[in-house]
Amino acid sequence: MAQWHRLLNVFHRGRVAEAIDAELRFHIEERVDELMADGLGESDARNLAARQFGNATQYQERTRRMNIPGLIEDLIDDAAYAVRSLRRTPAFTAAAILTLAFGIGATTAIYSLTRSVWLRPLPFTEPGRVVRIWETNRPLGITRFSASVLNYLSWCERASAFQSLVAFQPGSANLNGQGDPERVASLAVTARFFDTLGIRPILGRSFVAGEDQPGRGRVVMLSDRLWRQRYGADPNLVGRSIQVNGESRTVIGIAPLDIGFTADPDIFEPLTLDPAHENRGNHMIEVLARLKPGITATQAEGDLNRLAAQLEREFPDSNRDWRARMVPALDWIVDRDTRTALLVLMATAGLLLALACINVANLLLARASSRVQEFGVRRALGASGLRMVRQLITESTVLASLGGAVGLVVALAGVRALRVLLSQSVPRATAISLDLPVLAVAAGLTLLTGLLFGLAPAWAAMRTDVRANLQDGHRTTAGSGGLRLRQALVAGEFALATVLVAGAGLLLASFVRIQSVHMGFDPRNVLTARISLPETRYTMATAESFYRNLEVELKALPGVQSAGISSNVPFGGGDTQNPVFALDNAPTDGGPTVQASWRIATRGYFEALHIPLLRGRLYRGVEPANEYPIVLGESLARRLWPDGRDPIGRTVRMGPNRPMTVIGVVGDVRQLDLTADPAPTIYPSTSWTLWDPMVVVMHTAGDPAQLASALRHAVMKLDSQQPIFDVQTMDDLIDANSSQRRLNAFLVGAFALLALALGVIGIAGVVAYLVIQRTPEMAVRIALGATPGRVIRAVIAGGLRICAAGLAAGLIGAYLLGRAMAGLLFQVRPGDPAILGAVAAALLAAALLASWLPARRISRIDPATALRKE
Amino acid sequence: MGKRNNDILQGTLSLLVLRALEARGTMHGYALTSHIHKASAELLRVEEGSLYPALHRMEQDGWVRAEWGETEKGRQARFYSLTDKGSKQLVIERESWERLTKGVSRALRYA
Numbered sequence: 001m002a003q004w005h006r007l008l009n010v011f012h013r014g015r016v017a018e019a020i021d022a023e024l025r026f027h028i029e030e031r032v033d034e035l036m037a038d039g040l041g042e043s044d045a046r047n048l049a050a051r052q053f054g055n056a057t058q059y060q061e062r063t064r065r066m067n068i069p070g071l072i073e074d075l076i077d078d079a080a081y082a083v084r085s086l087r088r089t090p091a092f093t094a095a096a097i098l099t100l101a102f103g104i105g106a107t108t109a110i111y112s113l114t115r116s117v118w119l120r121p122l123p124f125t126e127p128g129r130v131v132r133i134w135e136t137n138r139p140l141g142i143t144r145f146s147a148s149v150l151n152y153l154s155w156c157e158r159a160s161a162f163q164s165l166v167a168f169q170p171g172s173a174n175l176n177g178q179g180d181p182e183r184v185a186s187l188a189v190t191a192r193f194f195d196t197l198g199i200r201p202i203l204g205r206s207f208v209a210g211e212d213q214p215g216r217g218r219v220v221m222l223s224d225r226l227w228r229q230r231y232g233a234d235p236n237l238v239g240r241s242i243q244v245n246g247e248s249r250t251v252i253g254i255a256p257l258d259i260g261f262t263a264d265p266d267i268f269e270p271l272t273l274d275p276a277h278e279n280r281g282n283h284m285i286e287v288l289a290r291l292k293p294g295i296t297a298t299q300a301e302g303d304l305n306r307l308a309a310q311l312e313r314e315f316p317d318s319n320r321d322w323r324a325r326m327v328p329a330l331d332w333i334v335d336r337d338t339r340t341a342l343l344v345l346m347a348t349a350g351l352l353l354a355l356a357c358i359n360v361a362n363l364l365l366a367r368a369s370s371r372v373q374e375f376g377v378r379r380a381l382g383a384s385g386l387r388m389v390r391q392l393i394t395e396s397t398v399l400a401s402l403g404g405a406v407g408l409v410v411a412l413a414g415v416r417a418l419r420v421l422l423s424q425s426v427p428r429a430t431a432i433s434l435d436l437p438v439l440a441v442a443a444g445l446t447l448l449t450g451l452l453f454g455l456a457p458a459w460a461a462m463r464t465d466v467r468a469n470l471q472d473g474h475r476t477t478a479g480s481g482g483l484r485l486r487q488a489l490v491a492g493e494f495a496l497a498t499v500l501v502a503g504a505g506l507l508l509a510s511f512v513r514i515q516s517v518h519m520g521f522d523p524r525n526v527l528t529a530r531i532s533l534p535e536t537r538y539t540m541a542t543a544e545s546f547y548r549n550l551e552v553e554l555k556a557l558p559g560v561q562s563a564g565i566s567s568n569v570p571f572g573g574g575d576t577q578n579p580v581f582a583l584d585n586a587p588t589d590g591g592p593t594v595q596a597s598w599r600i601a602t603r604g605y606f607e608a609l610h611i612p613l614l615r616g617r618l619y620r621g622v623e624p625a626n627e628y629p630i631v632l633g634e635s636l637a638r639r640l641w642p643d644g645r646d647p648i649g650r651t652v653r654m655g656p657n658r659p660m661t662v663i664g665v666v667g668d669v670r671q672l673d674l675t676a677d678p679a680p681t682i683y684p685s686t687s688w689t690l691w692d693p694m695v696v697v698m699h700t701a702g703d704p705a706q707l708a709s710a711l712r713h714a715v716m717k718l719d720s721q722q723p724i725f726d727v728q729t730m731d732d733l734i735d736a737n738s739s740q741r742r743l744n745a746f747l748v749g750a751f752a753l754l755a756l757a758l759g760v761i762g763i764a765g766v767v768a769y770l771v772i773q774r775t776p777e778m779a780v781r782i783a784l785g786a787t788p789g790r791v792i793r794a795v796i797a798g799g800l801r802i803c804a805a806g807l808a809a810g811l812i813g814a815y816l817l818g819r820a821m822a823g824l825l826f827q828v829r830p831g832d833p834a835i836l837g838a839v840a841a842a843l844l845a846a847a848l849l850a851s852w853l854p855a856r857r858i859s860r861i862d863p864a865t866a867l868r869k870e
Numbered sequence: 871m872g873k874r875n876n877d878i879l880q881g882t883l884s885l886l887v888l889r890a891l892e893a894r895g896t897m898h899g900y901a902l903t904s905h906i907h908k909a910s911a912e913l914l915r916v917e918e919g920s921l922y923p924a925l926h927r928m929e930q931d932g933w934v935r936a937e938w939g940e941t942e943k944g945r946q947a948r949f950y951s952l953t954d955k956g957s958k959q960l961v962i963e964r965e966s967w968e969r970l971t972k973g974v975s976r977a978l979r980y981a
Contacts, residue, residue, distance in 0.1 A: 019948075020922075022946060022948075023899060023922065023947070023948045024918075024922065026898070026899075026900065026945055026946065026947045026948070027899055027900045027903075027918060027922075029945060030900035030945075031900065033943075034904075
């Protein structure tokens, strides 16, 4: 009722003021009458009445303050006062605003990342029904593998759980004709790919049934990006022809920017599956499917595996032990490592936000203790408790708003930085945008903290006796309760900082260990580049001689120590595998079949990468065509002949190919991932097989990047129209492979540094406060003969005790965090005593420094001055 | 400037106002000051600067009701009267005042 009344007053402001005025005027008139009745003249009576009444305006003010318009005026006054008061303490204000800004900004950026990568729905219709299908082979240890074309076609024919199955195959293509020749990434897809997923072209149409049949694939779709960059977003491009790999193709449509699982492809072409020329054992296409409504992924997987068992009976040669595995599309796109990384980043950002809140609380409490006197004075001068509370709320709000504004800037910068840093390595990261609800929650949390702890001085001032406050002078405290609260907060801050620093330490140690892992080759001073010889201009024989001549040309270049040709390089991306078995130890005799990576290679390849020859010999320039010599990697040889027989001279078979004679064994090489054990590898010779594209590898005397143009000229010398692409040093390739880990370590490390800084500010603040509070006591002690050194040590010990408590709790948290992110660690245990010990030592050192700096002030205490203040 | 010793103790003003309204029914602000002054045998003087804010607060708390009316001299004045809530509040404040004075006088006698 009362509130309602006040609210009404807002609309009647003028009338309220008038009414108050009238009432007070009436009072004075009455007094004048009385005074005149006592015998005074009217003017004297009027003067006296006015004087007795005092300042009418002031009373009018105070009476009106009971109403809302007065409240609003007060709020403006409070805000102005708050700004003045914050400006008087720039260090506090800056520390609080930066703390808030980093807490809000970091949390918002990381949660925005998670939203766009993980939580945002895929750009498919009913994405929950889209699944990714792999083939698996348990005896061969294969858990995810491309599907064979014939198996895929059998699934399409016979599987009943799917509304539709589609296949795709990433590749690359040369664009020529109008404009500079350009190498672009392509995605070959079966005709129903776009319809099945529910991705609509932004212009034109997608492929229609039949366009993926042999001989009909003369159509192409472009990515939004290529359409804009190369063709200036020309809407009339649809329907026209462009040159792809030297052939004319009709552009039928433009695909949208986001197709969910890859940002890469520049062009989409029909994937032509020709059963007449396929081998059921050749696994080379990727499969997606849409489940029929009401069918669960588990049901569909069971259905598909019954079919796989049926195919195994029908085609025992190619399908032995091959089964299928299925996961929801989102689980495939955002894989477990990415999820773990996101969860770790979210946890660290959350911890940082918690730390920021605690730090703000701490800063406000520190400020409160120095303001108890100010509030005591104001209280004594008649300010009401309510008025002071309102004043403090205003101050906290002003502070939180400034922090939130700077936080928004930090969040925007963070989101932009993440987009740039992650677009290559994390799916869907190109679409990161600022998440406003997250920003609101983070800002709200910090605001709440600010309000809660901002009230501390008013609370303290109202609790303590006004007179005691004033007499106490500077020794006034917020009570021992305030100190205990601050100590608990600082211990909490230190615990959180410990968790973050330890987490960063574990990631950093993993990263360092990955850098020093034995790769099996020497990546230093190596330049690589790819060449794709078009089938329109080269036959197998002319291509073979082109590469042979190129190797000779490259070896002759000044600055090149060795050079070779291969189908791929370590960390070059992608993999090619085939089952391999020994003929003298064939699977039918109980011998093993080993799924091996294959890399076509020349002798120069091993030399350029310094891959050691362990037994036998490497390829010579030209091998006799009828002998089919073969070089094996060490672990493949060991797995083919577990009894340790000498492999040289023995015969092996790779898939359906001819038998090959082993001439040499080379050291194992990590091909795909620095953290994975080297895969068994077989190295066929370029003399009898080639791949498209091939990779050139050169070991140089100096900086390898300097030789890129010499390489280009050597290729042009042999074929003036032939481009090279993907020119990269080996170091770059390896860096790209570990970029995700480096980024994780970097982000968590940055958060940890911020956390440490906040923890140090917290501890320094508490110790400084302890020093001020205990100065008189210290003065007495010093006067009584204690040395300042001893007193300083006592204060520092107090600071360290708080840290030690936080540290102990933090180490437990760090161990739990380490266990949660075990997937991101490499050769590092979550409880690694050396790392946790180093972290503890570093934090204690920081705490020592943070305590010592303010404690030094004690040595400057003059006992006489300090005691006189008593 | 020294403080006058007949200032009304903080917190007792509302007690005095409520009691005056109970005793005399409807009164305007000026009458209230005169009444308290006289009723206290001229020991107490109500500061106008305290009285009007207090009256407005009491009105918002629902202890008193205010209406504009005309005095015998024909002036417009705001007349205050006690509400039911105000009567209850008066009982509470009176009890606590009596407890206080009893306590204080006992302490003065025996301390």
